[in-house]
Amino acid sequence: DGGITQSPKYLFRKEGQNVTLSCEQNLNHDAMYWYRQDPGQGLRLIYYSQIVNDFQKGDIAEGYSVSREKKESFPLTVTSAQKNPTAFYLCASSIDLTSGGQLRSGELFFGEGSRLTVL
Amino acid sequence: GIQVEQSPPDLILQEGANSTLRCNFSDSVNNLQWFHQNPWGQLINLFYIPSGTKQNGRLSATTVATERYSLLYISSSQTTDSGVYFCAVATQAGTALIFGKGTTLSVSS
Numbered sequence: 001d002g003g004i005t006q007s008p009k010y011l012f013r014k015e016g017q018n019v020t021l022s023c024e025q026n027l028n029h030d031a032m033y034w035y036r037q038d039p040g041q042g043l044r045l046i047y048y049s050q051i052v053n054d055f056q057k058g059d060i061a062e063g064y065s066v067s068r069e070k071k072e073s074f075p076l077t078v079t080s081a082q083k084n085p086t087a088f089y090l091c092a093s094s095i096d097l098t099s100g101g102q103l104r105s106g107e108l109f110f111g112e113g114s115r116l117t118v119l
Numbered sequence: 120g121i122q123v124e125q126s127p128p129d130l131i132l133q134e135g136a137n138s139t140l141r142c143n144f145s146d147s148v149n150n151l152q153w154f155h156q157n158p159w160g161q162l163i164n165l166f167y168i169p170s171g172t173k174q175n176g177r178l179s180a181t182t183v184a185t186e187r188y189s190l191l192y193i194s195s196s197q198t199t200d201s202g203v204y205f206c207a208v209a210t211q212a213g214t215a216l217i218f219g220k221g222t223t224l225s226v227s228s
Contacts, residue, residue: 033215042205042220050214058215059120088160096214104150105214108207110162 006111023091030096032074037088123219140191142206150209
């Protein structure tokens with residue numbers, strides 16, 4: 001079945017350790033995104049990528065890093081520089097649409113999320 | 120950046136009731152989507168609606184882009200409608216969606 005797979009679903013980390021969250025999609029979507037969700041805060045954009053080997057910072061990129069070596073994959077590393085990493089992390093993907101000369105994302109599809117807890 | 124405000128923040132309904140959720144945004148947008156997050160955290164896309172009106176079963180949505188708001192209507196609510204409803208928008212300057220803080224809906228039988 002087509003979809004977005006995130007792993008692991010649950011992850012515990014000690015302070016000072018880096019951790020990498022995996023996101024794979026087989027929808028042949030161009031764009032991929034990482035969001036962070038805290039209770040009562042909605043979703044905040046960390047990074048996004050519209051094409052292989054290129055990505056842009058979102059609103060809360062500090063303490064995170066990403067790579068986009070393949071169209072299907074967009075892993076997120078939570079580094080020790082992220083001061084408050086405990087959160088629910090959501091990966092998403094979409095087709096990029098061009099309309100009237102403007103680029104915009106199509107429908108956004110989400111993975112099931114990864115819940116990171118720092119001990 | 121663009122501001123997205125959703126109201127009400129919380130909504131409690133009896134099964135069978137109707138409801139209207141609102142999303143206001145502070146700038147012109149070329150993309151607006153509504154999502155439902157179930158109690159297990161899974162987000163489902165409900166509508167892709169940068170303008171106009173769409174219906175899907177008991178749910179419908181209307182976006183008035185010139186007045187910078189969108190409405191999500193839920194009719195004959197069911198307990199399975201419970202969860203958090205998010206509105207997300209993107210401006211003409213970029214493609215990434217920015218989310219509001221959501222409306223938490225609780226439907227009781």
